Amino acid sequence: MTDIAEFALQRVALATGVELDIVDTGPKDAPALIFLHGFPESHRTWREQIGVYAKDYRVIAPDQRGYCQSSKPEGVENYTPDKIAADVFAIADALGVDRFTVIGHDWGGAIAWLVALMGGPKEAGGNGRVERLVILNAPHPYKFQQAVFDDEGQRAASQYIRDFRDPANDALIAEQGIIGMLMKAVRWERSTALTGEESALMLRNWQEPxxxxxxxxxxxxxxxxVPAMGEEAERPALLDAPFPTIAVPTLVIWATGDLALRPCLIEGLDDYVADLTLVKVPDCGHFVPWEAPGAVNAAMSDWLAKTA
Structure with a gap:
């Protein structure tokens, strides 16, 4: 386990109007990897990857907006996916990075899908800045919306999102913080792979104002x-319109023991990704970057070498 004090954070002001704490390590002239964490973590999602890949790559890992001590603008409208994706390109701009590989887990993966669409080849309508995409247990946006409607098991597994969105829970959040919401909505249990030291640091991050x-x-x-169970909700227009193809080489690493994101989410994924490599990690839960770092790093290293 990497020592908690090892990763130095620098405060970076972005053109998008927020300031983020960012790990920026490894050779500055090496190919850049931008790692995006998900909920409810931080740059330390990648504690088992940062040191490994900083030997040969420029490794960039932000605490994203709303997290830890990074900026937390007020108002839901400041957290739309397009604004968070814009942060990623603004990070690259601020650090002098032209092209990069984007790597995301959970919500960070959801943003990484969008960044890859926006930054794909110019001939495919992108800005040409994203070279490759790595996804770890983060559903493709079309597949996720489809599964929440068409797969009863995934709809049931996604009901916690309704709780997270419900303003009626704001009093609980004000009183108990995010831990109260986690206990209510997902019956949070600490992974056996999470050390006490990491758990304590995560709790401190959650308590940031x-x-x-x-x-x-x-x-x-x-x-x-996300319809309620048994609800006959109106089908989103997204599901009846063509969805753009991810045009950059893409590696999807999927822990099959994830209780929140079911295996149905990777079925037929190659219909939406032009160059897909899929690696399944059995007997592992949602937090695959640090629950199964050996399998993750082996898959990433092999694929990064092949697609260099």
Missing amino acids: GAAMGMLNWYRATQLV
Whole structure:
């Protein structure tokens, strides 16, 4: 386990109007990897990857907006996926990075899908800045919306999102912070792979002023429709329109023991990704970057070498 004090954070002001704490390590002239964490973590999602990849790559890992001590703008409208994706390109601009590989887990993966669409080849309508995409247990936006409507098991597994969005829970959040919401909505249990030291640091990050609402605003700002169980909801227009193809080489690493994101989410994924490599990690839960770092790093290293 990497020592907690090892990763130095620098404060970076972005053109998008926020300031983020960012790890920026490794050779500055090496190919850049931008790592995006998800809920409810931080740059330390990647504690088992940062040191490994900083030997050969420029490794950039922010605490994203709403998290830890990074900016937490008030208002749900400041957490829409397009604004958070814009942060990623603004990070690259601020650090002098032209092209990069984007790597995301959980919500960070959801943003990484969008960044790859925006930054794909110019001939495919992108800005040409994203070279490759790595996803770890983060559903493709079309597949997720489809599964929440068409797969009863995934709809049931996604009901916690309704709780996260419900203003009726704001009093609980104000009183108990994010831990109260986690205990109510997902019956949070600490992974056996999470050390006491890491757990204590995560708890301190959750207690930063404004962090609880900042994190939950990611859920409240998304247009994902999550019907209640048994509800006959109107089908989103997204599901009846063509969805653009991811045009950059893409590696998807999927822990099959994830209780929140079911295996149905990777079925038929190659219909939406032109160059897909899929690696399944059995007997592992949602937090695959640090629950199964050996499998993750082996898959990433092999694929990064092949697609260099």
